[in-house]
Amino acid sequence: MPYDRPTLNALLRRHGIAPTHQRLEIAQVLFARCQHLSAEQILQQVNERHAETSKATVYNTLNLFRDRGLVREVIVDPKRVFYDPNTGPHHHLYNVDTGEITDIPADALRLSGLPELPAGMVTEGVDVIVRVRSAGTSALG
Amino acid sequence: MPYDRPTLNALLRRHGIAPTHQRLEIAQVLFARCQHLSAEQILQQVNERHAETSKATVYNTLNLFRDRGLVREVIVDPKRVFYDPNTGPHHHLYNVDTGEITDIPADALRLSGLPELPAGMVTEGVDVIVRVRSAGTSALG
DNA sequence: TGTCCATTGAGAATTATTCTAATTCACCCT
DNA sequence: AGGGTGAATTAGAATAATTCTCAATGGACA
Structure with a gap:
């Protein structure tokens, strides 16, 4: 423990x-x-x-x-x-149906081409959220 | 118009x-x-x-x-x-201080290595949020 | 013109989060 | 040990975004 x-x-x-x-x-x-x-x-x-x-x-x-x-x-x-007690760089998988959130390790997913920011702006973080749902479920009513 | x-x-x-x-x-x-x-x-x-x-x-x-x-x-x-009336693929820049949201064109930012999903899961979308703040501002109290 | 079903609306209900103001607690000093 | 001090905790009220209820409205079409 x-x-x-x-x-x-x-x-x-x-x-x-x-x-x-x-x-x-x-x-x-x-x-x-x-x-x-x-x-x-x-x-x-x-x-x-x-x-x-x-x-x-x-x-x-x-x-x-x-x-x-x-x-x-x-x-x-x-x-x-x-x-989220994990403050290291990583991203999230979010199951829209169940509400379950899972981590995606940072090195499993590469981001390239972040735009340069206007002067005087500082990046605080980049969040990536992969929204998934169970196949067959649909948002359409 | x-x-x-x-x-x-x-x-x-x-x-x-x-x-x-x-x-x-x-x-x-x-x-x-x-x-x-x-x-x-x-x-x-x-x-x-x-x-x-x-x-x-x-x-x-x-x-x-x-x-x-x-x-x-x-x-x-x-x-x-x-x-957001823009439903095409794109991402967002979010200014934590002002609350301002700006679009990032999808082709300006490449994502690679999305993890394969568990069986029966379907991706509904991938959101990327770049959180920025004005330099000098700090979240620390 | 009358019927019907979808749409609208006023206000109440719900709910996550913050606020307020008072109490309690931990800790230091003697 | 005892008392003072400022920080931490708390019950409950306040706030605010969103949803709900259900009665009234309205447009389409016979």
């Missing part, structure tokens, strides 16, 4: 985040399995045993983690944001 | 959409300038002269246009969906 408490503790500190109990719980949920979870899902998992963390704290913490570069937001569904 | 009323009328019909007054107004706003507009912005522009179209109709119509392939949803901002 690579993400025990002392490791998570150090991880937060390294990112300038005071490792409180709630933040460690949330980090635990995020890093235990490298899934893509919504705030709601994280809230549920954190409170699975005893309800100990509030909705506000989950949102505060996720925004803090995002600002400090501990997690990345994945914006594929207009209904809700997902949080 | 490539998008006068008769042209829009034919465009809707060609997509199997009955060209009502409100739908034509909305199509007009979308296709007049090929911008990326939110539902709220479209509602405002449609009602600039006389208030004649309701919020419900704008949402219904945008969903209908999307289902029939007349417009494409652009999901870059968790707060709201943008609608």
Whole structure:
């Protein structure tokens, strides 16, 4: 188990985040399995045993983690944001039917010919989302 | 002006959409300038002269246009969906500071090495979003 | 002119996220 | 140990995008 408490503790500190109990719980949920979870899902998992963390704290913490570069937001569904503990360069496969999100390793997919930006613009990141659906399903009504 | 009323009328019909007054107004706003507009912005522009179209109709119509392939949803901002009248293959540049969305022509950017999909999966589309910000601005608090 | 079905619309409902303001907590200093 | 301090947490209200409800409207066609 690579993400025990002392490791998570150090991880937060390294990112300038005071490792409180709630933040460690949330980090635990995020890093235990490298899934893509919504705030709601994280809230549920954190409170699975005893309800100990509030909705506000989950949102505060996720925004803090995002600002400090501990997690990345994945914006594929207009209904809700997902949080990705993998901050390395990679892309996403999004199943429109099931809502499932899978990683695509960065080296599996090459991008070439990014346009040069207007002066004074800096690239913050490049997201590639491959939207898939189960064959036979259709968006047409 | 490539998008006068008769042209829009034919465009809707060609997509199997009955060209009502409100739908034509909305199509007009979308296709007049090929911008990326939110539902709220479209509602405002449609009602600039006389208030004649309701919020419900704008949402219904945008969903209908999307289902029939007349417009494409652009999901870059968790707060709201943008609608893109350009349904041809292309990608997007998103300015995180200003919220501005710009097109990147498909041929300006090459993608290679898309992973093969699990059996029974079909690609619905590939979105590439280049997130930029003004130099000097920072996400770090 | 009357019927019929699709379309529209006002406003309520839903829901993810943020905000507010008050409480609690961790930690340092003595 | 005890008290002060500022950060963290929280319950619940507020916000805002989108959807839903269902009654009213309207155009096409007999």
